[in-house]
Amino acid sequence: SYELTQxxxxxxxxxxxxxITCSGDRLGDKFACWYQQKPGQSPVLLIYQDTKRPSGxxxxxxxxxxxxxxxxxxxxxxxxxxxxxxxxAWDSSTxxxxxxxxxxxx
Amino acid sequence: QLQLQExxxxxxxxxxxxxxxxxxxGGSISSSSWYWGWIRQPPGKGLEWIGNIYYSxxxxxxxxxxxxxxxxxxxxxxQFSLKLSSVTAADTAVYYCARQTDGSGTYSDYWxxxxxxxxxx
Numbered sequence: 736s737y738e739l740t741q742x743x744x745x746x747x748x749x750x751x752x753x754x755i756t757c758s759g760d761r762l763g764d765k766f767a768c769w770y771q772q773k774p775g776q777s778p779v780l781l782i783y784q785d786t787k788r789p790s791g792x793x794x795x796x797x798x799x800x801x802x803x804x805x806x807x808x809x810x811x812x813x814x815x816x817x818x819x820x821x822x823x824a825w826d827s828s829t830x831x832x833x834x835x836x837x838x839x840x841x
Numbered sequence: 842q843l844q845l846q847e848x849x850x851x852x853x854x855x856x857x858x859x860x861x862x863x864x865x866x867g868g869s870i871s872s873s874s875w876y877w878g879w880i881r882q883p884p885g886k887g888l889e890w891i892g893n894i895y896y897s898x899x900x901x902x903x904x905x906x907x908x909x910x911x912x913x914x915x916x917x918x919x920q921f922s923l924k925l926s927s928v929t930a931a932d933t934a935v936y937y938c939a940r941q942t943d944g945s946g947t948y949s950d951y952w953x954x955x956x957x958x959x960x961x962x
Contacts, residue, residue, distance in 0.1 A: 736904065768948040770888075777937060777955055778888065783948040821888055825947045828901050830878070830890035 737826035739833035746839045753809040755836045757822030760803060767805035769798055770821045772835075778821065782807060814840050843868040845938050845953035853932075853960050859925040863938030863953060870919045871896040877921045878941040878949060879912065881934040889934075893941050894921055928960045 739759045747753035757767060767785055770778035780789050782798035785805065795810045805824075809816055817840045822833040849861035863877065870877060878893030892902035894912045902910050911924040925932060935957050939949035 766946040770949075772888075777952040778949070779952075780948055780950050783950070784946045789950060823888075823948065825945050829903060830893075830941070830947060832880075832888040832890060835887040 737824070737829070737831050739822055739824060739831055741820075741822060741833040741836045743834070744837045744839065746841060747809075747812045749814060749840055750811055753812045753816070753838060753840075755807045755809075755820050755822075755838065757805040757807070757833045758803055759805075759824060759831075762803050762805055762824060763801045765800075765824045765826065767798070767800045768823050769796075769805075769807045770823065771816075772819045772821065781820075809838075812838075812840055816840060843940065843951045845940065845951055847936060847938050847953045847956040849956060849958070851957060851959060853928055853958060854962050855929055855960055856927055859923070859928050859932060859958055859960075861923045861936055861938075861956065861958070863921050863923075865919045865921075865940075870914065870921065871916050874943060876901075876941040876943055876947075877914065878939050879923045880937045880939060880949070880952075881932075882937070882955075883931075883934045891923065891925075891936075895943075930960050932958070933960045934958060 769782040772778040785800040797808045821835045844866045846864045853859045876893040879891040894900045909926045914921040935955040937955045938953045940951040941949045
């Protein structure tokens with residue numbers, strides 16, 4: 736079965752750029768999307784089809800996908816961005832999630 | 842504004858069947874191009890896709906759960922449902938329903954608030 740691997744945790748200082756990676760075999764040949772989940776809340780779609788932002792998502796969130804790695808980049812990270820982030824892709828008619836990355840803003 | 846709401850028992854006994862329903866409001870479940878899915882999240886852990894269904898009844902299931910899952914749709918009630926049989930403590934999780942696109946670019950753009958289901962005697 737297809738697997739997506741994320742680092743368990745990433746730390747960033749306020750105002751700096753955070754990058755969260757998601758690795759999978761030939762992931763760049765697929766579409767990746769990203770979700771943000773804060774404690775006690777449902778996930779929120781941040782990025783879809785590698786680079787697209789849904790309406791209402793701040794421009795500081797961006798995505799890329801090439802080779803075996805998709806990356807979520809948060810520019811000018813704010814304290815409110817502290818959350819869990821999940822990547823997701825589709826393989827063989829199955830939706831696959833990464834294990835999640837806890838972003839700490841300190 | 843599309844809204845999804847999960848409902849069902851919060852406590853299920855081991856070996857029994859977990860049954861949940863998702864009610865969709867603010868839009869039709871029979872809209873083309875959208876699938877309706879279930880995702881779960883054990884306490885303190887990550888997201889796991891369970892499966893989804895198209896309004897016509899076409900389903901896709903997580904291979905690891907396929908033998909225990911049934912997802913159905915009731916277009917007259919604008920609802921879709923999940924049944925998970927032979928549950929164990931490992932099935933304790935927050936269960937979310939969500940609207941999902943079809944195909945390789947799939948994503949979930951609307952989510953329910955989630956409902957915690959505990960498997961315990």
